[in-house]
Amino acid sequence: MIAKKVLLVGNFGVGKTSLIRRFVLNQFAEDYISTIGVRVSAKVVQYENTAIKLLIWDVAGTSGDEKIPKAYFLGASAAMFVFDVSRIETYLNIDHHLESIKTLSGLQNITIVGNKKDLLTQEELQLVVERVSVNIDLITSAKEDENVENAFLELASQAIK
Amino acid sequence: MKKQTEDNKKDNRFELLRELLLVDDREKFAALSEEIILREKLSKRVQPLVDEKIEDLRINFPEYFGPTITETIKIQIRDSQDEVVEALYPIMGKLIKKSIVSEITKLSDSINRTVKEKFSVQQIVARFLKGKNYDAGVILEQVFEPFIEEVFVIEKDSGLLVGNYTRGSIADKDMVSGMLTAIKSFAEDAFSKEHQNLEDIKFDNFQLTIKNFKSIYIAIATSGVATLAFKDNLADTVDNLAEIILRDRSYLSDEVKLNALIERHFIDSNE
Numbered sequence A: 001m002i003a004k005k006v007l008l009v010g011n012f013g014v015g016k017t018s019l020i021r022r023f024v025l026n027q028f029a030e031d032y033i034s035t036i037g038v039r040v041s042a043k044v045v046q047y048e049n050t051a052i053k054l055l056i057w058d059v060a061g062t063s064g065d066e067k068i069p070k071a072y073f074l075g076a077s078a079a080m081f082v083f084d085v086s087r088i089e090t091y092l093n094i095d096h097h098l099e100s101i102k103t104l105s106g107l108q109n110i111t112i113v114g115n116k117k118d119l120l121t122q123e124e125l126q127l128v129v130e131r132v133s134v135n136i137d138l139i140t141s142a143k144e145d146e147n148v149e150n151a152f153l154e155l156a157s158q159a160i161k
Numbered sequence B: 001m002k003k004q005t006e007d008n009k010k011d012n013r014f015e016l017l018r019e020l021l022l023v024d025d026r027e028k029f030a031a032l033s034e035e036i037i038l039r040e041k042l043s044k045r046v047q048p049l050v051d052e053k054i055e056d057l058r059i060n061f062p063e064y065f066g067p068t069i070t071e072t073i074k075i076q077i078r079d080s081q082d083e084v085v086e087a088l089y090p091i092m093g094k095l096i097k098k099s100i101v102s103e104i105t106k107l108s109d110s111i112n113r114t115v116k117e118k119f120s121v122q123q124i125v126a127r128f129l130k131g132k133n134y135d136a137g138v139i140l141e142q143v144f145e146p147f148i149e150e151v152f153v154i155e156k157d158s159g160l161l162v163g164n165y166t167r168g169s170i171a172d173k174d175m176v177s178g179m180l181t182a183i184k185s186f187a188e189d190a191f192s193k194e195h196q197n198l199e200d201i202k203f204d205n206f207q208l209t210i211k212n213f214k215s216i217y218i219a220i221a222t223s224g225v226a227t228l229a230f231k232d233n234l235a236d237t238v239d240n241l242a243e244i245i246l247r248d249r250s251y252l253s254d255e256v257k258l259n260a261l262i263e264r265h266f267i268d269s270n271e
């Protein structure tokens, strides 16, 4: 089976871990993760009749001042940047974040996901879409299980490109 | 005085083992040896009985001594938390020590659980072994023969598992391989040690050895008491394996082929 390393990055509290938890069952305890700043989960997805094993690295933080080993970004085939649609500070510097992820990982394309859609009305969401400086690939809710599967399928499709 | 022959020493294996362990638990051992004496009377062939007894000890050690030792360890953990961290995490410990110390209560709980769940004979015995004579070491090595439990061949950057061998079965080996890679990166980052091999990581009931190569690294978990010869042999085997894999890169994309190679390699040369 094809196996791919994929990254989930984004500010603290945007819902990365919640999205993964929706998608896979996790084995490693939270407190452990906070020590080394990453958690790896595995999930097999079917994409266009191919089974792909995703090794999902939930990386805490993207900017240089965090104590995250650069090596976490190496060898990844795709990355998802998650922000919180209800918190402007999580997408305000999105360009900067994306650049640094691209530099660290060597990836060209990054899947952009706005999470916690359940917290906003349709109108408010529309405003967010306009305000975010890049194209949003998917708007999700880990809480209400909306679009979560699709977000990971998109990630899988990026990974095998 | 009768001359001690090799065989005679062998006959006395249990005697020596008893000496090692007796200190704290005279009563239980007295009962055990009484039983043995009784058995000896019934049979002239002592050797099988001794072996059986050692085997029995090995299997039932937790039952015979578990509660006492667990209690001792609990007290030790409470009284010497720093030393316990050092002892349990010789390598990783130093690095994660700070965070562990702050969460030491949680850790001691989990250590206690580990001690209960996966009681490790060789670790306890190793404690008793300190400062004892050489014969005892030989005996214990015979009893706790080292085994290769698992071999992981892992792609360096991505942490993807390219091949593995296991004596038992491991669930989630892909995840374990990823997390191991993350921990390794974290450790290397903390010490800027990229070009050095991490030293052996000792857990309570097995030992992890990591060796770096160009695009892969190999992690080997062993159990039992590793002798120097065993370690040397293991190091050679790992180097040879890496050389074969890196010379013929088709191994890296063919898990079945690689797994067969690993198995041939390790099982033939180490068992």
Ligand SMILES: Nc1nc2c(ncn2[C@@H]2O[C@H](COP(=O)(O)OP(=O)(O)O)[C@@H](O)[C@H]2O)c(=O)[nH]1
Binding pocket: A010, A011, A012, A013, A014, A015, A016, A017, A018, A019, A115, A116, A117, A118, A119, A140, A141, A142, A143, A144
């Ligand atoms: N309302 C709502 N809350 C969410 C959603 N996803 C995550 N959360 C909450 O946001 C907080 C942070 O989530 P977490 O997954 O830990 O974020 P991480 O730091 O990016 O891993 C938690 O309290 C979650 O319960 C969502 O889709 N909707």
Ligand SMILES: [Mg+2]
Binding pocket: A016, A017, A018, A058
């Ligand atoms: Mg998280």
